[in-house]
Amino acid sequence: MASASHAPTPLLKDELDIVIPTIRNLDFLEMWRPFFQPYHLIIVQDGDPSKTIRVPEGFDYELYNRNDINRMLGPKASCISFKDSACRCFGYMVSKKKYIYTIDDDCFVAKDPSGKDINALEQHIKNLLSPSTPFFFNTLYDPYRVGADFVRGYPFSLREGVPTAVSHGLWLNIPDYDAPTQLVKPLERNTRYVDAILTIPKGTLFPMCGMNLAFDRELIGPAMYFGLMGDGQPIGRYDDMWAGWCTKVITDHLGLGVKTGLPYIWHSKASNPFVNLKKEYNGIFWQEELIPFFQSVSLPKEATTVQKCYLELAKQVRAKLGKVDGYFNKLADSMVTWIEAWDELNPPKGGVPTANGPPKK
Amino acid sequence: MASASHAPTPLLKDELDIVIPTIRNLDFLEMWRPFFQPYHLIIVQDGDPSKTIRVPEGFDYELYNRNDINRMLGPKASCISFKDSACRCFGYMVSKKKYIYTIDDDCFVAKDPSGKDINALEQHIKNLLSPSTPFFFNTLYDPYRVGADFVRGYPFSLREGVPTAVSHGLWLNIPDYDAPTQLVKPLERNTRYVDAILTIPKGTLFPMCGMNLAFDRELIGPAMYFGLMGDGQPIGRYDDMWAGWCTKVITDHLGLGVKTGLPYIWHSKASNPFVNLKKEYNGIFWQEELIPFFQSVSLPKEATTVQKCYLELAKQVRAKLGKVDGYFNKLADSMVTWIEAWDELNPPKGGVPTANGPPKK
Numbered sequence: 066m067a068s069a070s071h072a073p074t075p076l077l078k079d080e081l082d083i084v085i086p087t088i089r090n091l092d093f094l095e096m097w098r099p100f101f102q103p104y105h106l107i108i109v110q111d112g113d114p115s116k117t118i119r120v121p122e123g124f125d126y127e128l129y130n131r132n133d134i135n136r137m138l139g140p141k142a143s144c145i146s147f148k149d150s151a152c153r154c155f156g157y158m159v160s161k162k163k164y165i166y167t168i169d170d171d172c173f174v175a176k177d178p179s180g181k182d183i184n185a186l187e188q189h190i191k192n193l194l195s196p197s198t199p200f201f202f203n204t205l206y207d208p209y210r211v212g213a214d215f216v217r218g219y220p221f222s223l224r225e226g227v228p229t230a231v232s233h234g235l236w237l238n239i240p241d242y243d244a245p246t247q248l249v250k251p252l253e254r255n256t257r258y259v260d261a262i263l264t265i266p267k268g269t270l271f272p273m274c275g276m277n278l279a280f281d282r283e284l285i286g287p288a289m290y291f292g293l294m295g296d297g298q299p300i301g302r303y304d305d306m307w308a309g310w311c312t313k314v315i316t317d318h319l320g321l322g323v324k325t326g327l328p329y330i331w332h333s334k335a336s337n338p339f340v341n342l343k344k345e346y347n348g349i350f351w352q353e354e355l356i357p358f359f360q361s362v363s364l365p366k367e368a369t370t371v372q373k374c375y376l377e378l379a380k381q382v383r384a385k386l387g388k389v390d391g392y393f394n395k396l397a398d399s400m401v402t403w404i405e406a407w408d409e410l411n412p413p414k415g416g417v418p419t420a421n422g423p424p425k426k
Numbered sequence: 427m428a429s430a431s432h433a434p435t436p437l438l439k440d441e442l443d444i445v446i447p448t449i450r451n452l453d454f455l456e457m458w459r460p461f462f463q464p465y466h467l468i469i470v471q472d473g474d475p476s477k478t479i480r481v482p483e484g485f486d487y488e489l490y491n492r493n494d495i496n497r498m499l500g501p502k503a504s505c506i507s508f509k510d511s512a513c514r515c516f517g518y519m520v521s522k523k524k525y526i527y528t529i530d531d532d533c534f535v536a537k538d539p540s541g542k543d544i545n546a547l548e549q550h551i552k553n554l555l556s557p558s559t560p561f562f563f564n565t566l567y568d569p570y571r572v573g574a575d576f577v578r579g580y581p582f583s584l585r586e587g588v589p590t591a592v593s594h595g596l597w598l599n600i601p602d603y604d605a606p607t608q609l610v611k612p613l614e615r616n617t618r619y620v621d622a623i624l625t626i627p628k629g630t631l632f633p634m635c636g637m638n639l640a641f642d643r644e645l646i647g648p649a650m651y652f653g654l655m656g657d658g659q660p661i662g663r664y665d666d667m668w669a670g671w672c673t674k675v676i677t678d679h680l681g682l683g684v685k686t687g688l689p690y691i692w693h694s695k696a697s698n699p700f701v702n703l704k705k706e707y708n709g710i711f712w713q714e715e716l717i718p719f720f721q722s723v724s725l726p727k728e729a730t731t732v733q734k735c736y737l738e739l740a741k742q743v744r745a746k747l748g749k750v751d752g753y754f755n756k757l758a759d760s761m762v763t764w765i766e767a768w769d770e771l772n773p774p775k776g777g778v779p780t781a782n783g784p785p786k787k
Contacts (some may be wrong), residue, residue: 178539201630201631201632201633201717202626202630202631202632202633202686203632203633204594204596204602204632204633204635204686205596205601205616205618206620210618212614212615212616212617212618213601213616213618214601214603214607214611214614215607216601216602216603216604216633216635217602217603217604217607217633217635217663217667217706218604218633218634218635218664218666218667218670218713219604219633220713220714220717221606221710221713221714222714223717233565235565235566240566240574240575240577241565241577241578242575242576242577242578243577243578243579243580245582246575246576246578250575253573253575254573255566255573255574256573257566257571257573257574257621258621259567259620259621259622260618260619260620260621261620261622265563265627266626266627266629266630267629267630268627268628268629268630269562269563269627269628269629269630270562270563271562271563271564271565272562272563272564272565272577272578272579272580273579274565274577274578274579302578303579305579306578306579309579325563325565345578349582352579352581352582353581353582353583356562356581356584
């Protein structure tokens with residue numbers, strides 16, 4: 066299986082956008098310059114639109130603030146969170162590329178155990194371009210890496226794998242803990258470099274973190290909605306989780322793969338656990354209902370596209386989670402709005418978008 | 427979660443047996459002396475019973491050859507494979523301890539990346555004594571290890587975990603490949619030390635290798651039957667796979683956990699791929715039916731013990747795999763015989779075993 070892995074990793078510089086949500090000057094890009102400069106950046110400015118965000122010279126970027134979002138989406142802008150990094154999903158929507166990499170502005174270049182700078186983006190591209198194996202676990206992890214393969218007992222009919230839709234990277238230094246764990250273990254740092262990539266098996270949910278995440282927009286983009294968080298909402302810090310659960314259920318249904326593991330980035334700064342607790346508070350309770358819900362979601366055979374799956378999911382969210390809290394009715398509405406806005410900005414190929422609605426046939 | 431992990435690892439020297447199947451002198455134990463000498467060994471001599479197996483001095487052991495197996499089990503000895511390392515499961519049956527570690531005699535002490543000898547057994551004990559998390563994936567792997575925890579978004583109700591029944595260790599140097607892969611990649615060596623332990627999620631099957639394996643005999647022992655392989659059978663090298671699939675289905679049903687990852691052993695010698703191909707040939711075909719079978723097995727609520735689960739599984743093997751090949755009817759019979767023999771040698775606590783059958787009530 067290693068043959069494909071021996072080839073040099075394609076840069077995909079015309080096929081990938083880097084999406085960064087931010088409220089501050091993007092000095093962190095200096096450290097990423099050798100790896101990110103060939104790519105186009107989509108910066109989504111969170112919070113006060115009158116503030117100027119400084120981007121280091123030499124980067125090719127477009128920047129959207131709240132005024133831009135409102136202008137472009139009109140009333141549908143209500144589905145994009147305000148004062149929360151969940152707004153990043155607007156960047157997924159306006160991108161015209163096949164792949165997205167999204168990273169937080171407090172994430173720096175990590176080093177591998179040999180002391181070499183890790184090109185996180187290159188590893189994500191490798192992950193996305195090699196198949197996933199969601200139907201059976203391989204004990205030597207990703208069988209498509211150089212020096213690895215499928216072990217004895219792995220069914221031969223499953224060795225082709227399935228297309229990879231998501232590559233979930235990890236973090237050295239500050240681990241992605243919830244507020245209670247941050248409070249209990251303020252000094253814990255992640256120093257363990259685990260040299261593995263693996264497919265999250267079909268039927269298994271995971272906590273998808275948006276800090277260091279890549280995906281194939283064509284395969285799964287419309288499922289990457291980061292929900293309603295932040296200003297005016299009763300919850301925060303569950304944006305990426307929500308997207309992850311929806312995405313996993315849909316990739317499972319459509320026969321796509323989700324990988325996690327390498328690459329690592331260096332997460333520099335723990336966010337304030339007290340502020341976080343306030344944001345997470347409701348989510349900690351609700352989550353106990355959300356997980357059984359997502360574990361039992363079943364999508365109909367007719368749901369053959371991400372959009373159809375997502376709208377079906379919105380229906381089930383309303384039917385089954387509406388009673389947990391009224392928030393989920395609002396979220397279900399937003400999920401529908403998100404898909405409408407997505408389709409408006411990303412008309413089916415061959416169709417012509419018009420000012421008054423979806424493309425005429 | 428790290429508090430438990432900071433405690434020194436208990437040796438469990440009176441609660442664990444090391445089971446070794448072999449056809450040769452056990453010189454490999456010299457290298458393991460610092461780690462294995464405190465423990466009792468159960469050696470199962472494969473093949474010619476007239477041959478004398480030399481065990482290095484100072485080890486505490488009992489040794490069983492084919493004559494012993496026949497004498498102890500009578501007609502039920504038919505369930506124990508001959509001329510195949512599958513015979514090791516006889517050792518699981520005669521042990522009176524809570525835990526089993528089994529290792530092949532071509533496996534040596536590996537070194538971790540710092541150059542330190544790896545005490546594989548100690549790591550297996552750590553794995554078995556800390557819980558598993560089969561219901562939701564933790565992206566920082568085993569949350570109970572020092573320096574790790576559950577990440578943001580992991581439901582709090584699932585953080586207690588479930589008891590761990592199986593600890594599956596890995597191999598540096600010669601990877602556990604099937605014959606076709608051995609033939610295609612004769613020079614491939616596993617040099618990647620992945621510093622992780624993880625729970626195989628509920629509902630996911632994996633290829634369990636018997637080379638470096640530990641389990642809790644009280645929790646899962648009767649499912650660890652290594653099937654009918656070797657002399658007089660149409661298949662070999664699927665003994666541990668069979669045990670793994672049966673075990674995983676039963677641990678999933680009973681709410682127990684299976685971990686894989688650390689510890690590594692050094693696997694010194696590749697077996698002959700031509701001989702292996704002959705043994706595996708049928709398995710490669712049959713496996714394509716076995717995996718869907720195990721993926722769809724459903725055990726009834728009344729199956730509340732490993733024995734009940736296993737007998738139910740035997741019934742389903744006969745009903746659904748008998749048509750794949752007559753071999754599976756014979757295997758189903760043997761699965762029943764195995765449980766009968768297990769119960770005879772391991773009478774329910776409080777019962778009194780007699781020479782003529784199961785304990786009188």
